[in-house]
Amino acid sequence: MSDAQVLTPGQRAAVAAAIGALPQPVDAPTALDAVPQIALLATHADAAAAYPTVVRTAERAELDLLAPAADAEPAPTVSxxxxxxxxxxxxxxxxxxxxxxxxxxxxxxxxxxxxxxxxxxxxxxxxxxxxxxxxxxxxxxxxxxxxxxxxxxxxxxxxxxxxxxxxxxxxxxxxxxxxxxxxxxxxxxxxxxxxxxxxxxxxxxxxxxxxxGGRRVQQTDAVPAEIAASSEFVAGMRRRLDEWRRYVFRTSTPQELAALLAAELEALDLLRGGGVLDAAQFDLAERRVRSRSDWR
The missing domain is CATH 1.20.58 (Methane Monooxygenase Hydroxylase; Chain G, domain 1)
Known part of the structure; x- marks a missing residue:
């Protein structure tokens, strides 16, 4: 069975819709970073449901490293x-x-x-x-x-x-x-x-x-723009999400794993067809996707 045949019509449509929803124009590195998330959300229901919580947890963990929260400091006391x-x-x-x-x-x-x-x-x-x-x-x-x-x-x-x-x-x-x-x-x-x-x-x-501790705090859970744009934050988030995806791969059934890999390859094919990836970028990305089967 080919990679494309592993996916259901609904999963293929979800991948295509997600690729079409990428900000335009999109560069190759940004598109490639989005491919694993697109595949996961399109094919793995349990992981997709957990994904928002995983992202928020990873963001809080990175924020604690890069910008310690106010509650990490001793709270002022009264006499x-x-x-x-x-x-x-x-x-x-x-x-x-x-x-x-x-x-x-x-x-x-x-x-x-x-x-x-x-x-x-x-x-x-x-x-x-x-x-x-x-x-x-x-x-x-x-x-x-x-x-x-x-x-x-x-x-x-x-x-x-x-x-x-x-x-x-x-x-x-x-x-x-x-x-x-x-x-x-x-x-x-x-x-x-x-x-x-x-x-x-x-x-x-x-x-x-x-x-x-009685100090004014942010009224939003959003990551400050200056931190979100930092290379340290981006690298930390990529590392944490890769670790989580490894866990998803290890705990997935063979059918779920096959669908995940097939969805990534489908997304790469659509990006190549849309002119976002050239032949060399597609070949390199395809090899990396196929190597992820070793994560189990």
């Missing part, structure tokens, strides 16, 4: 004082509205009017602490590196807003009591300040994820 102040801010932020809410129980020492000022002071203090601590929040172990910490800046304004509604329910007495009026203003200001902080915090979380 013990920062941790304790974070705890205090959270406790005060919860206790402040509680001063008003417990005033509804009927036997509490503070009612919404008398509790408005201390509650407002507590909310204001918590908001100030949150703003002061925010620059290093993503490095604080209490917030898991910022993975969920920003969400608390949504939780607190909601709870505080409930307390504000309770105070407004006694607006007649509040407006007649200077201390309560000041407390209400502090509550409103603190709530608005915390909402603004939430916007800032969520932006910080996107820019400084936990694994980056």
């Amino acid at each position: 013990r004082a920062h941790v304790w102040l974070s705890v205090i801010a959270a406790v005060v932020g919860i206790a402040a509205p509680a001063l008003i809410m417990i005033g509804r129980t009927g036997n509490a020492a503070l009612d919404p009017v008398s509790g408005a000022l201390p509650s407002g002071l507590g909310m204001a203090a918590a908001t100030v602490l949150f703003w002061v601590l925010e620059p290093k929040r993503t490095q604080n172990p209490l917030y898991h590196g910022g993975n969920f910490g920003a969400r608390m800046y949504v939780f607190f304004p909601i709870v505080w807003a409930i307390a504000i509604v309770m105070v407004l329910g006694e607006f007649g007495d509040v407006s007649a009591t200077p201390a309560a009026s000041v407390g209400l203003l502090l509550q409103v200001a603190a709530t608005i300040g915390c909402i603004v902080l939430a916007v800032v915090a969520f932006r910080h979380d996107r820019e400084r994820p936990d694994w980056a």
Whole structure:
């Protein structure tokens, strides 16, 4: 059976379509580099399904060698004082509205009017602490590196807003009591300040994820163009993918191996027919393809 007869009509069509999809004009070295991938994707279903993952893994491995990732560096840490102040801010932020809410129980020492000022002071203090601590929040172990910490800046304004509604329910007495009026203003200001902080915090979380140790990182998985174009990266990727293809060859059935080799030869024939390869380039590439049967 000839090499061409090993391939099914669908596999031959897939090879032809891939050759036709190569960027035009394409030079011989670029086309020859693409031939193994074209053959694999056209004939070997299991390897084709694994190929994108293999490429991403190889790219990450090469990037680690050429441009060590930010998480390879020790992540900055915060002081013990920062941790304790974070705890205090959270406790005060919860206790402040509680001063008003417990005033509804009927036997509490503070009612919404008398509790408005201390509650407002507590909310204001918590908001100030949150703003002061925010620059290093993503490095604080209490917030898991910022993975969920920003969400608390949504939780607190909601709870505080409930307390504000309770105070407004006694607006007649509040407006007649200077201390309560000041407390209400502090509550409103603190709530608005915390909402603004939430916007800032969520932006910080996107820019400084936990694994980056609080440093701004790329928002894409793409290999930087200057690295992708480097000879070291290209050579490393070719070596890693050749090693993987050797593994595919060793683990393929005789039928799969025959189809892979036949697809490469079919691609070379199409490139020669399209004028991309001359006779000498085709002969050399054909010999190399046939020598790959020794990979098993």
